Amino acid sequence: xxxxxxIGGMPALPSRPDRWIETxxxxxxxxxxxxxxxxxxxxxxxxITHGHSDHARSxxxxxxxxxxxxxxxxxxxxxxxxxxxxxxPGVAMAIGPVTVRLVPAGHVLGSAQVVLEHAGxxxxxxxxxxxxxxxxxxxxxxxxxxxxxxxxxxxxxxxxHPPAEAxxxxxxxxxxxxxxxxxxxxxxxxxxxxxxxALLRRAGYDRPVYLHGAxxxxxxxxxxxxxxxxxxxxxxxxxxADLKGQVVLCPPSALSDLWSRRLPDPLIVxxxxxxxxxxxxxxxxxxxxxxxxxxxxxPELLATMADTGAGDIWVTHGREEALVxxxxxxxxxxxxxxxxxxxxxxxx
Amino acid sequence: xxxFAELMERLVYTPSRNGKxxxxxxxxxxxxxxxxGWALAALTxxxxxxxxxxGLIRALAAQRVAPELFGWSYDFVGDLxxxxxxxWPEPAVPAAAPGLGEVVTTLAASGRSETPALIxxxxxxxxxxxxFALIKLITGGLxxxxxxxxxxxxxxxMGGRDVGEVEELWHGLAAPYxxxxxxxxxRSGRPVIDDRTxxxxxxxxxxxxxxxxxxxxxxxxxxxxxxxxxxxQVAGDGRSRRIYSRTGDEIGQAFPDMLEAITFDAVLDxxxxxxxxxxxxxxxxxxxxxxxxxxxxxxxxxxPAWVRLYxxxxxxxxxxxxxxxxxxxxxxxxxxxxxxxxxMDLSPMLPFAGWPDLEALRGNARARSIEGIMLKRGDSxxxxxxxxxxxxxxxxxxxxxDTVLLYAQRGHGKRSSYYSDFTFGTWREGQEGWALVPVGxxxxxxxxxxxxxxxxxxxxxxxxxxxxxxxxxxxLVLEVAFDSVHRSSRHKSGVAMRFPRIHRIRWDKPAxxxxxLATLESLIEG
Numbered sequence: 120x121x122x123x124x125x126i127g128g129m130p131a132l133p134s135r136p137d138r139w140i141e142t143x144x145x146x147x148x149x150x151x152x153x154x155x156x157x158x159x160x161x162x163x164x165x166x167i168t169h170g171h172s173d174h175a176r177s178x179x180x181x182x183x184x185x186x187x188x189x190x191x192x193x194x195x196x197x198x199x200x201x202x203x204x205x206x207x208p209g210v211a212m213a214i215g216p217v218t219v220r221l222v223p224a225g226h227v228l229g230s231a232q233v234v235l236e237h238a239g240x241x242x243x244x245x246x247x248x249x250x251x252x253x254x255x256x257x258x259x260x261x262x263x264x265x266x267x268x269x270x271x272x273x274x275x276x277x278x279x280h281p282p283a284e285a286x287x288x289x290x291x292x293x294x295x296x297x298x299x300x301x302x303x304x305x306x307x308x309x310x311x312x313x314x315x316x317a318l319l320r321r322a323g324y325d326r327p328v329y330l331h332g333a334x335x336x337x338x339x340x341x342x343x344x345x346x347x348x349x350x351x352x353x354x355x356x357x358x359x360a361d362l363k364g365q366v367v368l369c370p371p372s373a374l375s376d377l378w379s380r381r382l383p384d385p386l387i388v389x390x391x392x393x394x395x396x397x398x399x400x401x402x403x404x405x406x407x408x409x410x411x412x413x414x415x416x417x418p419e420l421l422a423t424m425a426d427t428g429a430g431d432i433w434v435t436h437g438r439e440e441a442l443v444x445x446x447x448x449x450x451x452x453x454x455x456x457x458x459x460x461x462x463x464x465x466x467x
Numbered sequence: 468x469x470x471f472a473e474l475m476e477r478l479v480y481t482p483s484r485n486g487k488x489x490x491x492x493x494x495x496x497x498x499x500x501x502x503x504g505w506a507l508a509a510l511t512x513x514x515x516x517x518x519x520x521x522g523l524i525r526a527l528a529a530q531r532v533a534p535e536l537f538g539w540s541y542d543f544v545g546d547l548x549x550x551x552x553x554x555w556p557e558p559a560v561p562a563a564a565p566g567l568g569e570v571v572t573t574l575a576a577s578g579r580s581e582t583p584a585l586i587x588x589x590x591x592x593x594x595x596x597x598x599f600a601l602i603k604l605i606t607g608g609l610x611x612x613x614x615x616x617x618x619x620x621x622x623x624x625m626g627g628r629d630v631g632e633v634e635e636l637w638h639g640l641a642a643p644y645x646x647x648x649x650x651x652x653x654r655s656g657r658p659v660i661d662d663r664t665x666x667x668x669x670x671x672x673x674x675x676x677x678x679x680x681x682x683x684x685x686x687x688x689x690x691x692x693x694x695x696x697x698x699x700q701v702a703g704d705g706r707s708r709r710i711y712s713r714t715g716d717e718i719g720q721a722f723p724d725m726l727e728a729i730t731f732d733a734v735l736d737x738x739x740x741x742x743x744x745x746x747x748x749x750x751x752x753x754x755x756x757x758x759x760x761x762x763x764x765x766x767x768x769x770x771p772a773w774v775r776l777y778x779x780x781x782x783x784x785x786x787x788x789x790x791x792x793x794x795x796x797x798x799x800x801x802x803x804x805x806x807x808x809x810x811m812d813l814s815p816m817l818p819f820a821g822w823p824d825l826e827a828l829r830g831n832a833r834a835r836s837i838e839g840i841m842l843k844r845g846d847s848x849x850x851x852x853x854x855x856x857x858x859x860x861x862x863x864x865x866x867x868x869d870t871v872l873l874y875a876q877r878g879h880g881k882r883s884s885y886y887s888d889f890t891f892g893t894w895r896e897g898q899e900g901w902a903l904v905p906v907g908x909x910x911x912x913x914x915x916x917x918x919x920x921x922x923x924x925x926x927x928x929x930x931x932x933x934x935x936x937x938x939x940x941x942x943l944v945l946e947v948a949f950d951s952v953h954r955s956s957r958h959k960s961g962v963a964m965r966f967p968r969i970h971r972i973r974w975d976k977p978a979x980x981x982x983x984l985a986t987l988e989s990l991i992e993g
Contacts, residue, residue: 275536438539
């Protein structure tokens, strides 16, 4: 670690990052700076990688995040949002003896990797990330480091996400074939929803997209932040006949809920990396599974570990065992942090 | 391969028949020959490979992926073909992807020792979805929920034709069916086939509605028992011998004993049964013989097949279908007396003077293997499909029993937001007193308005949830109608009903007054 030869069995050296970064029940704790990264319980000081609810919780004393993440947290939590200091991407900030930078992670709007430097050692906490292009957020940037802390949501070699554009083409093809059916697409409210909308626009789809009420606040925020989603309308209140052959977006939980009864003969679509697995799609009664994910797939996980040049890989959540195995095959030291509290299923 | 793989993918997830039809006709219309013809053959079961066993596919993947990674992935995915399709490492520069036709013809032309290298080369050239379709195709199990008949219906629909027309031609055609597609697309005439044993689409009866009988003149109609077996068409021309199901699928392979009896040149319509010394066995016995690729000598001895004849469609090349029923029946009687075929007998005509006679017969028709009465107009020619009027089926009244709703499951497609599949039970006394034991499941018989009410009731009375299933408080009585009940070792209750449906929802009746399992057991026949 940190360029020093690692000799098995020797007492740990003080500057090793596993001496100054700890896994605590609250989350990843950076001791010299006295702050946590993405804590799952209320803490005094937190650095938040992105706005998904399993990473950005309420109740912290002070929060450091990108300006977009701060806006997203405010939109989702309202008055319960912690007071947040915005840090622009790439700008270094000292928290005690630790230097902190936020660098785009390509996961959702505002998502960032947290770059931590202390005692000549650089640790990058990726949060969630992906390498595939996404019109709604800045692309992932490689930061060479000593320790790369990675997610492993799709940490099995069966996960290879096809290009999202090709999946959107399948949705448009289905609209052509079933022009009398509303296409109800289950999407996560933050990121997936807006990415699907932006991809539809890029594919030339120019009709309004209808939205479930739970998606409206964040789409409004994306509009305000200058992300072009094209025209959209609330699905609630629209006449049933007008929804024939339209794209309607809703949270995954609403797909088979009473809510969907307002739609004309809905064709159930879901956009998620999990849709790669047939059993998952079938369990949810999905008729058109679209493999669109905001997480790195297996080849991206492997490529990213190599690109960072990190000698040490720490895996936070997901399918840790396979990724740890693959990292060791690449000649890196690797271990699972066994972080708790991360959602793995629909929240993708 | 891309269009075929995408079609397979969409079919497997599309529950509704109309949705599947639309996917199929769109594919057949967009994709050229010969690929679409091979796809049709794959769907109708006329293209079967066992070029590769699952073991070979697994071994190919093992050469590319570390065993640990494969093991974790297989555990997660749960299906071998799917795991291999997904895990296959894609080369940086993929090879040219093969078309479906290329896969089919290359495989057919190559020896067993060459197949592993071929499959490996193709897997390298395809996407994950295509790899899955390829593996399913060559290991012989597409399983996309499309019957042969539905695939043929889609082809017929391309030219606005009836599926019967395609079925009639089917056994005279061969994959990739170029002349069939040309014909339905109006680019050439109807293919000419010369096959005396080709399938003749069946004439079907419509159910007799309440009050319909009074409008019919008894003298115009002939009556027979409605047998509780499966409808078959038996065809021979002295050389080939065929047994078709009602949808034109050949099922002779499962009935070698019947095939052996087809020593004649004729096409007959009848009911396939299991019979011992002329005594018909319950439907459950016949079920032992259905859907089997191979039959053992023991099965042949224990469950001997039999056909009860009721119509003669062709005799020595002469098409009798345009003749009236009475004339065909005379020809059938004469033919039977002359040929005296083995393993067959005639379905007797039921003499009657007026409808009351028949009603009395039907009322007593609780004997095994009788489902009710058939009414056929004496002057009716044999017409394909289900014309309204010439033939009626008059089923005996259903049995009913009062049960208690135990579980409800979400439906599919249009019903995916409704709890529409209902598991119900009856009372049984056990060691811990009286308890409800599940006896069946029904998902029809109620109106849309009743479904809305049932759905609301289920949501309000849920006591436990297991994924898409809810256990409900045992408080709602459902009167269930069913055709018959049989012993079953596969069910906890020891009984299985045929065609259970919700007859009435007894909002008024307390659960304690529902029937006992013993009542259901007393209705077992045979």
